[in-house]
Amino acid sequence: MRNRMTTASTRHLLVLTLIILCGFGVRAALHNYHGLEGDDGFSLSLARLDIDTLLRGLAALELDIHPPGHFLALKAWIAVAGESLLSLRLMNILADVATGALMMRVAGRILSNRAAVIAGLLWLASPLLIYSDNLIRMYTLLSLFAAAGTACVVEARYHRQRWVWYVGAAIAGFLAAFTHIVGALILVCLALGVAVGWLMDSTRRLYSLLIAIIAFVIAGFLYLPYGYAVWQVYQSGRPLGAEISEAKFDEPFTALFHVIAATLTHRLGAVGVGVAMTILLVAAAIWLWQRRPRQSTSLLVMVWAGLAGMAILGWVAGFYKARYLAPFAPMLLALMAVIIASLPGRYWRGIVTAGLVLILASGVVRDLDHRFRDDWVAAASFIRRHERQNDRIIVIPDWGQEAFRFHYQGNAPVVGLFPQVSPNIPYAEILEEQSANANGVWLVHYQPEVSDPDRLATSWFQSHASIVTEVFPAGMHIRYYDFVLSVDALPEDAIPLDARFGNMMQLHGYFLPVTQGSAVDSWLHPPSNWVQVVLYWEALTPNSNVTPRVRLTSPYAQVYGEVLDRSNDLLDRVPISTWQPGEIWEVAYDINLNPETPPGVYNIEVMVLDTDGQPLSTEGADAGEFWVIAGQFIIQ
Structure with a gap:
């Protein structure tokens, strides 16, 4: 009997290891399919600052709205691994592999080895997690902390010293809160998970709850100065996240439908798809809770608190991009793995798993379309092939130059100008100075509706030079102006x-x-x-x-x-x-x-x-x- 159990455990471990290796292989194979995005270049530029300047600028919310956790981690990683595209991607890929392992642990702990395998398969093909891996941003690291906190909450039920795992969840939530603005919501979700887990615990040791409360209060207290600064920004009317929100929601339920669909499929999130997925997920969650309330309640609360919180942020504050949902994908996929593994009959479990993996994989394939990503590779390649002697390249806004420089292999000098072109700055004098003595200027407008909403730079060039050509890589508009007629x-x-x-x-x-x-x-x-x-x-x-x-x-x-x-x-x-x-x-x-x-x-x-x-x-x-x-x- 013991030999059979050992053989089964070994076989299970090999299957999980194979899934992890396949997931790593898929992510590594896609690491250079897309180039950097504009935000990636921005992260890279911040990571190059000295630590004192970085911390002071982020504390004052002058450099970015997000806290310093990711930028410090990226700075340390670059010091060891360098700035090649592979090394930059590898930081996120390795973090995502750890996230996948934690997902499988969560599903396996709640239900069975079968649930762990299903969770691994869903992680392998998750389009939102794979998309986040190919950014030099904080979403994958945030997902890791969310998954680690979730694992701590679930693991506590199986250990006598539950308070140790509760403190671990608080630490993971604290790290998430200091990685991205969404981390505050993750901290709240983990606190709710701990509270519900304690209530569902038959022992309900009071000292474990008190230690958990102290841990989360300390995490919240440490976060308070940054959280207060963010609240002031919100009160001022300044956007909390991206200048351009990917969607605007008139009703909270519409936001919820979109959030659920995007968390699972990323870019397949049409409203009809979201409605169908929400109905199925609600029904499945109720069914699971009725069957296994003790094992599943904490995870159910964390998942729904996270999804509802993101829907409310998108609806009320206009704070929405699909990438912001990445940290909730591991929770949701682990929950779905538990639901599928609880279905009666091997046939139905196989059909549902295969169907869901296919849907997720189709989201990955859709993400391969270059029109959905800032295409700095195409921009740099086009200019390099068409540039002439004594050309100059101007990138607006100034922080967009880092992504362009990363891929550009030509000879023209590159300069980034203006965080945003406005009548309040001497833009005409600066453009004239930068264009002086150049035969031609390549004007690279990244997110022009934000960086130059009144088309001031474009109007200046139109009045001082003849236009030669213009192209439209995803996310930007490139024009070439000739000053030598x-x-x-x-x-x-x-x-x-x-x-x-x-x-x-x-x-x-x-x-x-x-x-x-x-x-x-x-x-x-x-x-x-x-x-x-x-x-x-x-x-x-x-x-x-x-x-x-x-x-x-x-x-x-x-x-x-x-x-x-x-x-x-x-x-x-x-x-x-x-x-x-x-x-x-x-x-x-x-x-x-x-x-x-x-x-x-x-x-x-x-x-x-x-x-x-x-x-x-x-x-x-x-x-x-x-x-x-x-x-x-x-x-x-």
Whole structure:
């Protein structure tokens, strides 16, 4: 008998270990699928401050609304592991692995080994926890403290010295409270769990309760100065969390539906899904409580207190982002594992587990869409491929530059300006100073509706330079402004051409920043890719009333792309009719491709049309009958 029990325990331990390893493998494999987010760069910049400056700034709520716990941990981790993307992600991945182990412990303690395995499977595929791992923020660490506190509350029931575990829960709650603003709610949930656990305990030793009260009172007292400062911020009308809330709730139940769906599935949280999940979860919770009140009541109270608290914060204070729910995911998933493991019949348990894991996994797959994450990788890559000599990059707001710098491998100098552009600051003088002596400026606007709500920086550039191109990576808007409209001679990177159009226009050369790519684009400006070409024109006669036409054509003259019309480009600011002979104008065109363009080699075809829309004849070494080929682009 003892041998069989030992074999079963060994087999169970191996299964749990395999789940942990699989979970680690999934998280490690996804660590570089997305780049840093803007908030990640902000965390990185704070972690680089000296400890005194960091603590003073956070205590005054000047650097961030959140307490210093995570930033201190990140600072210590970077000192040991460095700042590579893998090392930065690994801190959260390891914390999440510990969270998964605690989830399995909680479910196993409450019910059985079967519940522990189910909890592990749910943790393995949890989209919100995996999403949090790929942030350099405090949500995974917060989840670990929440899971540790939950484990202490549950574990206390099985030990004579219950007060030790109650103190452990208070310590975990205290650490959570000093990690993120949501930690205060976690502290309250753990206190409720301890109180309910003591009431459900048949022994009800008074000294255990008194020690627990003292521990949580001390934790609350230590948190009080920070909590009071946060309350003052709320009273002032300043947002407690992100400037942009992911959702606005008119009713508390709508908020609850959304909170439950997002905690489980992250981005699959439609209202209908939330309603269905809430009804099922309420029914299942009541059923479990009726069957196993002593074992499950503490966990049920903590889960529902946390979900209801987050719903109230979202509804009343507008304090909501799905990532704020991450610390409640371990509690909720452990509860669901206990519910599933309590179902009668192996068949039904297997069906429900497989179905829920599939739903969770679909949330992970949906998170892989780059449109849902700040895409600094795409932004940095695009600028690097299109930048030219003596360009400059300005990132607004200033703290967004850290995420951009992390991924940028080009040569242009990068500067971050303004926490927010407003009329109260000398933004025009600063922009003029930063743009001085630059041929072109890449303006990277991160969260422009917050960082420049009145479009002041954009208006300044629009009035001082011509726009060349613009792209829209997720979370930001990038524009390139050209301050050098004309040149004395072809730049070194331009390819010379000898072509004249009707003795009215001469094409001196062209420049193609990128010469190959896909016809489809889903990151920067869906659904189609753009091909940029820079042409160097000269008007051979004054008052030339002609129109250049630039297209992407096949070798058989079939058109697959035409130029985008963009206000405030060079031709809009300086019409051809105002050009004088001897001036060489640098004109950039974005050719919008047909997304169904088949792979192959295509020509950049250039013509000049007269007032009747007819092409002018061409002459010169590089001229065709009435066209010129200004380079080729390969569709892959």
